[in-house]
């Protein structure tokens with residue numbers, strides 16, 4: 001039983017050895033809420049060990065990524081979250097500005113400039129697809145995705161986002177940090193561009209981007 005654990009969503013036993021293997025070798029999509037019984041896995045481009053060591057760009061295929069779910073890939077040893085956001089989430093984001101520390105993403109270290117064109121609240125090239133480094137800007141824990149708009153124990157007015165259990169920092173679905181939490185800045189948006197509609201290259205800016 002040493003390799004057994006419990007799936008937080010389904011409360012069913014899981015084989016941790018197998019889970020570790022899958023996490024290490026493929027991209028993983030986690031279930032978003034209690035309504036999702038299955039945890040689907042999406043195969044993505046698997047960078048070679050050499051490319052990983054060099055911190056080379058990686059490519060992620062988002063063709064099978066459903067709305068409300070997250071694809072996790074690894075770039076330079078960091079988890080990169082790619083989330084397909086719903087219209088409801090996009091509509092809620094601008095309403096949160098008054099609760100946030102840097103709603104317009106004025107700290108230039110946290111994202112490339114091109115993700116602020118159009119609608120700065122989205123911090124993304126395409127409104128529905130958010131790309132973030134999945135590490136809390138306080139001490140580097142990996143926040144939990146709480147993507148549903150519903151009251152949460154830590155916020156009765158929750159509009160979806162990320163909650164860091166280490167010291168209770170909160171971020172919205174664009175990775176913008178709330179006021180009054182230990183994390184000082186928004187989550188980082190990595191350099192990235194679209195090779196085509198369904199392929200994102202992480203680690204390289206779009207051609208000609210300022």
Ligand code: FES
Pocket residue numbers: 136137138139140141164165166167168169182183
């Ligand atoms: S590491 Fe996230 S709140 Fe401290």
